Amino acid sequence: MLKAAREAFAEAGYDRTSVRQVAAAAGVDTALVHHYFGTKEQLFQAVVEFPVDLPTTLARVADGPVGELGQRLVDTFLEAWEHPVSGPALEALIRGALAHRVYGRLIREFFTVHIVRSVGVRLEGVVPTDEVPTRANFVASQLLGLAVVRYLLRFEPMASLPRDVVAATVAPTVQRYLTEEIDALG
Numbered sequence: 481m482l483k484a485a486r487e488a489f490a491e492a493g494y495d496r497t498s499v500r501q502v503a504a505a506a507g508v509d510t511a512l513v514h515h516y517f518g519t520k521e522q523l524f525q526a527v528v529e530f531p532v533d534l535p536t537t538l539a540r541v542a543d544g545p546v547g548e549l550g551q552r553l554v555d556t557f558l559e560a561w562e563h564p565v566s567g568p569a570l571e572a573l574i575r576g577a578l579a580h581r582v583y584g585r586l587i588r589e590f591f592t593v594h595i596v597r598s599v600g601v602r603l604e605g606v607v608p609t610d611e612v613p614t615r616a617n618f619v620a621s622q623l624l625g626l627a628v629v630r631y632l633l634r635f636e637p638m639a640s641l642p643r644d645v646v647a648a649t650v651a652p653t654v655q656r657y658l659t660e661e662i663d664a665l666g
Contacts, residue, residue: 481506481513485527490585494524494593528573528590532566538598546602550655553599554647557623561631562643574627591620603658611665618657626650 484505488497499520503510517523525534537560541552560566577587592613599619600612607615629635630646638646656662 481508481516482527485513485523486582486586489524489527489589490582494520494589499523524590524593528586532560532563534594538594542598542602546606546659547655549599549602550653550658551647551651553619553658554623554651554654557626558643558647561627567631570627571631574624574632591616595620599658606659611662614665615657615662618662619654622650622654622657 481502485502488502488505499513500510502523503513513523517526537556541549541556544552561570573587576583578584596613596616599616603612630638
């Protein structure tokens with residue numbers, strides 16, 4: 481089932497993939513997919529192998545003042561990378577995405593569907609709606625670049641800096657990408 485779901489999500493994307501399509505591709509009944517994975521979102525999370533409770537995590541990031549959204553996002557990101565369970569899983573996920581196109585497409589889809597939509601809702605009325613995907617891509621470049629340098633390649637001194645120092649340094653840039661004017665977008 482996971483192989484069929486992985487291929488379907490990578491091919492058609494989250495929005496255009498249905499549990500019924502995944503079940504048909506796997507040669508099983510739709511009820512079996514629901515039994516093992518619950519909702520389409522839970523199936524997608526299993527396919528991407530994201531190691532945290534995404535709805536709860538994203539709600540925590542989105543909750544609070546918009547002016548502190550960058551800080552919450554960076555804090556949550558670093559916390560997930562430094563957790564003994566989610567950290568190694570994230571490392572495997574990113575390494576897989578860099579090595580395999582299908583995983584790369586799944587990560588892009590995951591980011592677009594879950595992160596952009598959750599954070600984008602908080603930006604309504606703050607920035608033009610059509611800028612949210614581009615802003616989210618800038619945020620992704622910052623966070624994924626940070627993950628590669630700090631956790632995958634372990635550049636020093638970045639790898640050894642205290643998490644709060646890294647967060648305090650990176651969060652203003654993420655906040656700028658989220659809410660402040662970006663010349664290239666204007």
